[in-house]
Amino acid sequence: MFVLRQCLTLGTKSSIRNFSATTNLVNLTINEDTGVAIMELNKPPVNSLNYELLEAMHRTLVKLENEKCPGMILTSSSRSTFSAGLDLLEMYKPTVDKARRFWSMLQNTWIKLYSTPYPTVAAINGHSPAGGCLLAMSCEHRIMVPDKMIGLNETQLGIVAPQWFQDCMRNIIGERQAEKALIAGRMFTSEEALKIGLVDELATDKEDLMQKAHDFLDEQMGLPPLARSVVKVGFRKDTLSKLINGREADIKMFLDNVFQPKVQESLENYIQMLKKK
Numbered sequence: 518m519f520v521l522r523q524c525l526t527l528g529t530k531s532s533i534r535n536f537s538a539t540t541n542l543v544n545l546t547i548n549e550d551t552g553v554a555i556m557e558l559n560k561p562p563v564n565s566l567n568y569e570l571l572e573a574m575h576r577t578l579v580k581l582e583n584e585k586c587p588g589m590i591l592t593s594s595s596r597s598t599f600s601a602g603l604d605l606l607e608m609y610k611p612t613v614d615k616a617r618r619f620w621s622m623l624q625n626t627w628i629k630l631y632s633t634p635y636p637t638v639a640a641i642n643g644h645s646p647a648g649g650c651l652l653a654m655s656c657e658h659r660i661m662v663p664d665k666m667i668g669l670n671e672t673q674l675g676i677v678a679p680q681w682f683q684d685c686m687r688n689i690i691g692e693r694q695a696e697k698a699l700i701a702g703r704m705f706t707s708e709e710a711l712k713i714g715l716v717d718e719l720a721t722d723k724e725d726l727m728q729k730a731h732d733f734l735d736e737q738m739g740l741p742p743l744a745r746s747v748v749k750v751g752f753r754k755d756t757l758s759k760l761i762n763g764r765e766a767d768i769k770m771f772l773d774n775v776f777q778p779k780v781q782e783s784l785e786n787y788i789q790m791l792k793k794k
């Protein structure tokens with residue numbers, strides 16, 4: 518049984534302690550006995566990653582690191598979707614300043630999530646396209662409910678998954694599978710994702726999902742934490758350093774691409790298509 522030590526709600530401006538707020542973007546629950554944190558994305562309807570949600574996630578990750586969190590489960594409050602990926606409206610006709618600020622916060626959040634010393638598990642309780650897949654891939658372990666879709670579908674939208682998105686996928690499913698998946702912008706069903714190793718386990722429902730996530734963390738938390746984290750970060754350091762040492766170039770690449778008329782046209786068509794659905 519979980520005992521709430523605190524339920525922090527991180528909104529768009531300052532962090533507020535409030536058990537019943539409806540505007541919180543990230544719900545953080547920490548188990549009093551084990552210290553395990555559940556970070557639940559809560560931006561209805563589909564947890565599209567806009568600046569504010571990324572910033573709330575980043576703040577939560579900093580807090581968990583400062584408080585020596587022993588393990589974290591990343592999940593979503595949405596019934597259909599883990600995360601719909603980057604908020605398309607952040608990329609559609611932004612100002613240069615807004616686009617730069619957005620991309621920089623995405624980088625910050627990813628670097629923090631990918632490099633946590635503590636174990637992380639993605640409890641993928643819904644669809645997980647593009648940036649949603651990136652979040653899941655940045656955790657150490659992925660468990661997914663059946664009959665949902667996951668993958669880096671950028672190519673299908675006429676945009677390109679940045680190098681670090683691609684690297685994350687390559688690190689998990691290997692060069693050949695990643696190349697095929699990325700060129701096609703392929704989305705995988707939960708069952709297909711399990712087969713190629715994009716997810717590690719399937720769960721029958723949300724309860725089973727959370728139980729399996731806790732089981733994974735229990736196992737990891739039984740290992741010597743320093744040795745565990747040194748090995749983890751060692752495996753991830755090349756991918757991390759590539760972005761950390763090339764952040765400005767990566768922002769420039771984003772800005773150069775996102776303002777291309779063809780990219781804007783693709784985004785416009787896609788946004789319209791989603792609205793008409």
Ligand SMILES: CCCCCCCCC/C=C/C(=O)SCCNC(=O)CCNC(=O)[C@H](O)C(C)(C)COP(=O)(O)OP(=O)(O)OC[C@H]1O[C@@H](n2cnc3c(N)ncnc32)[C@H](O)[C@@H]1OP(=O)(O)O
Pocket residue numbers: 562563565566597598600601602603604605606644646647648649670671674676677678679770771774775788791792794
């Ligand atoms: C070289 C390098 C170059 C660099 C160039 C740039 C590289 C950028 C890399 C990009 C990374 C990305 O993540 S790009 C994002 C890719 N994401 C996607 O393709 C997912 C699109 N969404 C979906 O497929 C679906 O919404 C899905 C997640 C399965 C959930 O389906 P549902 O039926 O439950 O919900 P829907 O009815 O579709 O959606 C509910 C509402 O949410 C909105 N919505 C859905 N997804 C949204 C999104 N990502 N951003 C904003 N809004 C979104 C819809 O328009 C609806 O709005 P209303 O009608 O108003 O309610």
